[in-house]
Amino acid sequence: MATRFIFITGGVVSSLGKGLASAALGALLQARGYRVRVRKLDPYLNVDPGTMSPFEHGEVFVTDDGAETDLDLGHYERFTGVSATQSDNVTTGRIYSDVLGRERRGDYLGGTVQVIPHVTDAIKKFVTADLHGEDFVICEIGGTVGDIESLPFLEAIRQLGNELGTERAMFVHLTLVPYLAASGELKTKPTQHSVMELQRVGIRPHVILCRCDRPIPDGERNKIALFCNIRAEAVVQGIDIDTIYQVPIEYHYEGFDTQVLEHFKLDAKTKPDLSVWSNIVERVRRPDGSVTIAVVGKYTDLPDAYKSLSEALVHGGIANNARVNLNWISSEIFEKEDTVEHLNGVDGILVPGGFGERGAEGKIQAVQFAREHNVPYFGICFGMQMAVIEAARNLAGLEGAGSTEFGPCRHPVVGLMTEWQRGEDRETRAADDNLGGTMRLGAYPALLKPRTHIAEIYGMTEIAERHRHRYEVNMNYREQLEQAGLTFSGTSPDGVLPETIELVDHPWFIGVQYHPELKSKPFEPHPLFESFIAAALNQSRLV
Numbered sequence: 063m064a065t066r067f068i069f070i071t072g073g074v075v076s077s078l079g080k081g082l083a084s085a086a087l088g089a090l091l092q093a094r095g096y097r098v099r100v101r102k103l104d105p106y107l108n109v110d111p112g113t114m115s116p117f118e119h120g121e122v123f124v125t126d127d128g129a130e131t132d133l134d135l136g137h138y139e140r141f142t143g144v145s146a147t148q149s150d151n152v153t154t155g156r157i158y159s160d161v162l163g164r165e166r167r168g169d170y171l172g173g174t175v176q177v178i179p180h181v182t183d184a185i186k187k188f189v190t191a192d193l194h195g196e197d198f199v200i201c202e203i204g205g206t207v208g209d210i211e212s213l214p215f216l217e218a219i220r221q222l223g224n225e226l227g228t229e230r231a232m233f234v235h236l237t238l239v240p241y242l243a244a245s246g247e248l249k250t251k252p253t254q255h256s257v258m259e260l261q262r263v264g265i266r267p268h269v270i271l272c273r274c275d276r277p278i279p280d281g282e283r284n285k286i287a288l289f290c291n292i293r294a295e296a297v298v299q300g301i302d303i304d305t306i307y308q309v310p311i312e313y314h315y316e317g318f319d320t321q322v323l324e325h326f327k328l329d330a331k332t333k334p335d336l337s338v339w340s341n342i343v344e345r346v347r348r349p350d351g352s353v354t355i356a357v358v359g360k361y362t363d364l365p366d367a368y369k370s371l372s373e374a375l376v377h378g379g380i381a382n383n384a385r386v387n388l389n390w391i392s393s394e395i396f397e398k399e400d401t402v403e404h405l406n407g408v409d410g411i412l413v414p415g416g417f418g419e420r421g422a423e424g425k426i427q428a429v430q431f432a433r434e435h436n437v438p439y440f441g442i443c444f445g446m447q448m449a450v451i452e453a454a455r456n457l458a459g460l461e462g463a464g465s466t467e468f469g470p471c472r473h474p475v476v477g478l479m480t481e482w483q484r485g486e487d488r489e490t491r492a493a494d495d496n497l498g499g500t501m502r503l504g505a506y507p508a509l510l511k512p513r514t515h516i517a518e519i520y521g522m523t524e525i526a527e528r529h530r531h532r533y534e535v536n537m538n539y540r541e542q543l544e545q546a547g548l549t550f551s552g553t554s555p556d557g558v559l560p561e562t563i564e565l566v567d568h569p570w571f572i573g574v575q576y577h578p579e580l581k582s583k584p585f586e587p588h589p590l591f592e593s594f595i596a597a598a599l600n601q602s603r604l605v
């Protein structure tokens with residue numbers, strides 16, 4: 063079947079869950095036996111979100127092929143299991159940078175380069191490129207309808223809608239239907255206005271998803287249908303729910319996927335099998351036990367900065383039938399207050415990825431607490447580097463051990479690698495490269511040492527995990543650190559780069575240079591998170 067395109071826009075306010083709606087629709091279509099791909103167009107001018115602070119934009123999600131993308135791609139992967147690639151996320155910045163690059167090369171043969179058709183053509187090309195027989199492409203347009211910056215995207219999808227026809231394209235618009243306590247009513251006017259705005263640019267939605275905190279009565283539903291020029295069945299409500307993994311079930315119940323299939327004149331009568339989702343929800347809602355994990359990081363006020371991480375911890379809980387309570391601790395607090403005050407009684411400590419010196423000493427103290435008190439410790443990327451510094455200072459007696467990320471130090475146990483191997487290609491990076499291009503990014507293979515704790519957890523010795531970092535643990539210190547008790551349990555296949563470390567005399571102490579959280583799924587929890595939560599459950603039974 064020719065690929066069909068479903069465009070998802072949002073109106074009224076941001077943060078309505080467009081990403082989740084797109085991901086959930088992907089899961090629903092898969093449950094009907096279709097092949098899907100979920101993509102996102104982001105209207106900002108950054109070429110990719112890699113240079114944006116997590117405070118600005120939340121987590122940067124890294125794909126296998128090394129793209130730094132929007133965190134919504136994480137939702138898509140967690141709901142559909144389809145690995146995202148470079149060609150699934152584009153920003154206005156990247157589109158313009160490509161168009162301008164072509165202009166400089168003279169590709170436009172002296173023509174005037176314009177938003178329509180040159181920019182819109184580039185967008186259309188992106189949306190329709192690199193497909194491999196998928197039945198559906200679900201394409202989310204970031205931002206809110208009415209913003210100046212999303213106009214070229216809306217124009218491009220309008221054109222695509224016209225070129226492909228309703229048989230192959232459809233538009234879904236997500237809006238807010240707020241409840242006004244003063245009048246005791248759900249209000250439809252914001253939705254009407256948002257749809258008017260969309261129609262002004264030539265797009266008529268076929269389905270309107272309405273976020274609300276209570277059921278929408280027939281009267282209001284009919285009103286939205288009437289004013290927005292669609293059938294009442296195509297007004298689909300999305301009520302707030304307790305767990306995101308209930309979203310596919312809820313949207314199916316409300317008829318979202320049915321509306322989509324009917325639009326494309328495809329069979330909508332056979333019921334999809336949603337038991338995967340109901341099993342997950344059952345485990346989330348009715349756990350057997352619970353654990354408390356302290357996440358000691360920098361962006362702890364903004365959970366979106368650690369989206370995949372908190373989801374992966376939930377997945378670890380699902381695998382163990384346990385509720386995972388997250389205790390977000392800003393590591394800077396340990397500059398003033400003792401670790402014991404904050405970490406006593408937690409069942410596991412995790413130091414996540416991070417950049418920069420601020421709060422680093424606090425993270426090192428958290429590692430020390432975990433090591434000395436036999437509390438399960440999981441160090442991810444920066445968290446592994448901090449564990450190595452801690453071991454260097456306190457086990458190997460290397461006074462002044464540190465990372466060159468914070469400036470020169472006496473024992474640079476973590477430092478900048480200027481050269482490393484990826485397959486046959488030799489890649490290099492220098493300290494003064496531009497910020498977008500200096501990181502080890504994407505999936506790299508690693509070899510685990512047989513009979514180590516981590517090899518036992520994975521149940522294999524050859525793995526591939528996603529990376530996003532500039533610094534590496536310095537192999538020149540390997541021997542000294544191993545003698546002090548820190549095992550280098552995994553390296554790159556050529557043995558040049560350290561990938562994982564562990565402590566033997568400890569119930570669970572593992573550091574990984576990569577980001578395992580990026581590959582965890584609710585229906586396929588990552589083995590490291592499953593094992594870490596299991597260790598935390600054991601810990602909780604000790605105290």
Ligand code: GLN
Pocket residue numbers: 414415416417418442443444445467530531532533534
């Ligand atoms: N700042 C460290 C580096 O660049 C760690 C990065 C991370 O945790 N993702 O190597």
